[in-house]
Amino acid sequence: MLLTIDCGNTNTVFAIWDGTAFVDSWRRATNHQSTADEYYTWLRTSMSLRGIDVAITDCIISSTVPRVVFNLRVLCDRYFDTRPWVVGKPETKLPIDTRVDAGTAVGPDRLVNTVAGYNRHGGDIIIVDFGTATTFDVADSDGAYIGGVIAPGVNLSLEALHMAAAALPHVDITQPLRVVGTNTVACMQSGVFWGYVGLIKEITARIRAERDRPMKVIATGGLAPLFQQGEDLFDAYEEDLTMHGLTVIHKYNKENT
Numbered sequence: 001m002l003l004t005i006d007c008g009n010t011n012t013v014f015a016i017w018d019g020t021a022f023v024d025s026w027r028r029a030t031n032h033q034s035t036a037d038e039y040y041t042w043l044r045t046s047m048s049l050r051g052i053d054v055a056i057t058d059c060i061i062s063s064t065v066p067r068v069v070f071n072l073r074v075l076c077d078r079y080f081d082t083r084p085w086v087v088g089k090p091e092t093k094l095p096i097d098t099r100v101d102a103g104t105a106v107g108p109d110r111l112v113n114t115v116a117g118y119n120r121h122g123g124d125i126i127i128v129d130f131g132t133a134t135t136f137d138v139a140d141s142d143g144a145y146i147g148g149v150i151a152p153g154v155n156l157s158l159e160a161l162h163m164a165a166a167a168l169p170h171v172d173i174t175q176p177l178r179v180v181g182t183n184t185v186a187c188m189q190s191g192v193f194w195g196y197v198g199l200i201k202e203i204t205a206r207i208r209a210e211r212d213r214p215m216k217v218i219a220t221g222g223l224a225p226l227f228q229q230g231e232d233l234f235d236a237y238e239e240d241l242t243m244h245g246l247t248v249i250h251k252y253n254k255e256n257t
């Protein structure tokens with residue numbers, strides 16, 4: 001069985017792939033101080049709580065936080081007796097090209113999303129991922145990653161208002177009924193929600209114009225469904241896109257090395 005690990009700046013998701021489907025997945029806060037022993041104890045407990053007793057033989061990691069990779073490597077080595085594939089490391093090959101400025105270290109999550117999007121939908125697509133940051137990744141007609149856009153994440157935008165302005169509270173994102181807020185919380189939610197709808201529309205329209213061709217927009221990340229409500233922003237929403245990409249990259253490396 002394959003263990004796929006997607007480590008973002010906020011959350012780390014572990015999933016088990018049986019070659020055909022995901023058996024289950026678990027999410028925890030990203031913390032570079034977590035040790036291999038802590039990961040293992042937590043994972044074992046999480047698995048047994050769901051009645052899952054399978055042997056992990058392979059592992060692949062995508063991490064936007066370089067510091068956590070060390071302990072995840074130790075986890076794989078000590079407890080699963082396997083050397084993990086780490087996306088972004090030279091020994092882990094990608095089934096797509098990367099055409100960006102020399103010296104650019106593209107976030108592994110963005111490369112994985114592009115692999116997954118191309119695998120499911122073919123080329124000329126835009127992938128929007130609502131994580132800590134909101135990223136737009138552009139795949140060429142041959143699936144190559146050719147760049148994209150990085151915008152502040154939805155929760156980060158709300159948090160920034162709270163952090164910087166003494167009178168602005170901590171609020172959660174939701175779709176406001178009206179644009180004109182009649183209280184502080186509603187005003188903040190309106191600014192971020194409708195501002196984001198505009199951001200998504202404008203950026204995808206400009207990418208299509210710049211590329212001068214039709215392009216499908218695939219969304220992933222926990223907050224994507226919120227923005228899809230009543231708006232025609234995405235052609236598809238795929239919750240498991242990053243995890244799917246990890247399985248594709250793992251298969252590619254198993255078959256080509």
Ligand SMILES: Nc1ncnc2c1ncn2[C@@H]1O[C@H](COP(=O)(O)OP(=O)(O)OP(=O)(O)O)[C@@H](O)[C@H]1O
Binds near residue numbers: 011132172
């Ligand atoms: N309505 C909502 N309001 C606030 N948060 C939400 C809502 N719906 C889903 N979420 C959150 O969205 C998050 C989805 O996680 P996702 O993996 O897409 O990105 P992340 O974990 O925030 O960022 P990163 O991957 O960069 O660590 C979850 O933490 C979930 O709690």
Ligand SMILES: CC(C)(CO)[C@@H](O)C(=O)NCCC(=O)O
Binds near residue numbers: 009105108131
């Ligand atoms: C943009 C984030 C934070 C999104 O998770 C991540 O992909 C990252 O750290 N990227 C590095 C810079 C880049 O992708 O160009």
Ligand SMILES: [K+]
Binds near residue numbers: 109129221
């Ligand atoms: K993510």
